């Protein structure tokens with residue numbers, strides 16, 4: 001990791017009524033890094049993010065920015081992607097941008113921001129008449145309006161169709177390429193794998209694993225899983241080493257694919273229905289928690 005810019009230290013949040021939403025979360029985010037909090041609904045991601053943003057007071061622990069506790073100057077250097085409810089009725093896209101820009105001393109170059117977030121074609125559009133993807137682009141531009149060093153995105157693509165989600169990913173990649181530090185929450189493992197340099201997997205208010213997606217997968221799961229219908233395997237022939245039957249499928253988890261494929265080819269088995277897959281963060285989550293990410 002590069003120099004930490006943001007640190008969560010033993011954060012705890014107990015809501016009135018006793019819900020312990022965050023139960024001792026700690027991690028550090030490097031400058032210019034895209035850091036993801038990945039976890040199922042109710043895991044405590046939003047609560048953690050709001051404490052990092054400085055909008056929710058922790059019940060325990062601290063947030064440090066550049067090595068010091070948060071202070072009044074913090075809101076000038078961070079950008080928060082608000083919910084659509086922050087937009088006012090009878091407001092056009094360009095007007096919304098200007099209204100938010102007036103709240104800060106620092107400001108991004110307006111034309112650059114419009115180009116970055118692809119807002120030119122919809123500047124005159126009523127903010128109530130935007131598609132889901134257009135609304136998210138506007139809310140991202142608003143998060144960037146004070147030219148922040150660090151932005152927070154809470155489930156930025158939830159509810160978007162797959163095409164708009166991919167478009168939004170490209171936009172986040174552009175923002176990251178400019179050197180802006182990004183902290184986001186998501187329950188889409190594909191989003192975390194694609195966008196995040198490092199992730200913390202959160203469950204029941206705690207971090208259960210942290211690292212780069214690739215390192216986490218390498219540490220906990222085989223490099224590849226080969227699957228073949230069990231019926232395709234020649235009767236009487238011993239199963240390949242490491243193979244196990246899962247219902248009507250033969251599964252071989254392996255670190256080295258080539259010898260496994262060579263053995264299968266030599267066996268005379270019908271390989272037409274053979275499938276090779278790389279484990280995903282979803283598999284990892286299932287392995288670490290015993291329950292599915294989307295469940």
Ligand SMILES: Nc1ncnc2c1ncn2[C@@H]1O[C@H](COP(=O)(O)OP(=O)(O)OP(=O)(O)O)[C@@H](O)[C@H]1O
Nearest residue numbers: 015016019021039040041042043044045046047048
């Ligand atoms: N204002 C609140 N008062 C009481 N309990 C709350 C409050 N906000 C959240 N919670 C509870 O805290 C826990 C964590 O919620 P949180 O929204 O942080 O999780 P999350 O991982 O962001 O989930 P989601 O993806 O559904 O937003 C949940 O059990 C939730 O019901």
